[in-house]
Amino acid sequence: MESIITIPVDLWPRRGGWRGKVISIFKKPNERVEKGEPIAEVEIEKAVLVIESPFDGVIREVLVSPGDSVGPGSGLFKVEVFG
């Protein structure tokens, strides 16, 4: 099953207006990813957010590049999910 890893919308859920910038991407297409593994970093004014994978799978496509502006719900990776 294919799925998209996004920046969680439940991050500060009722203050969803924040934006950040992708500063690191730790995975490439065809690499395996495990649930809870850091996959990207997003810099916001207050901190650097280390985004985790919400499931086990294989990266099929990287949807962002360093420098891209992102916010809650932005897609980061297309993933083939195991199970």
Add this chain to the structure above:
Amino acid sequence: MDKVRLRVSINDRYASIVKLVSGLKIATVCEGALCPNIFECWGEGVATFMIMGDTCTRGCRFCYVKKGKPQPLDLEEPYRVAEAVRILGLDYVTITSVDRDDLPDGGASQFAETISMVKRLNPNVKVEVLIPDFRGDLNALKTVVDVKPDVIAHNIETVRRLTTTVRDWRAGYEQSLMVLKYIKVFNPSIITKSSILLGLGETFDEVIEAMRDLRSVGVDILVLSQYLRPSPKQLPVAKMYKIEEFKILEDIAYKIGFSYVVAHPLARTSYKAREAYYEAIKRLGLSGNAKSSN
């Protein structure tokens, strides 16, 4: 300037808090202030409720909470907060608010009603409130003190010299010290607490002066934390303190006489509040039958 790294980890307990606070329409300061500890606290099933809406009448220049004209008071809110405490199974709850300068008592009666309702529905729960200054209105303050929360926190936020730069014009360094002093005058058995944000341009000596001032009005628990700019609209960070500098200030604070000190870059007033309270009362010799851990 190196930024703090936050691991975005959303577990089932975090998701259950999202559902609960949204469903009950209770604001949290965790969201309102973009608190960096939200992943840890919500992941452990703990949130800090923010009563009287999500819009503050003041314009403090470090704070991300929405500013503007607040909504009318919701008279069912005390019950909903009490219900949330029950559903979450908390034995220690922290409640704060936006400032409500639009209300004649600054929101003191809503605080009192919320504390009373939480205790009525959850008789064994300890209640910590982080209150505004009520513009120095001692009658309003007494309304809160009289319902006997276990801890009352009120923050001076910064050192004397920077108060007018950092806080809203209606706030005041001396006014905040007076609030903290009168909590103890009205009821000496209530534990008091205050926070100082570091990194706004203060000197080391000014921090020590502020700590002495807080202790001179009987404050029991001190929180020292690093200011992190929430957005470009707030004040820039003047300095990122090192962990060793927090440790030095913590040691000085204990020498000054605080019962408990929380000194950490990511500490916030409600962070690890339960632990701070139980440690403080133990050191004050007040622990009695109090439960010191889960």
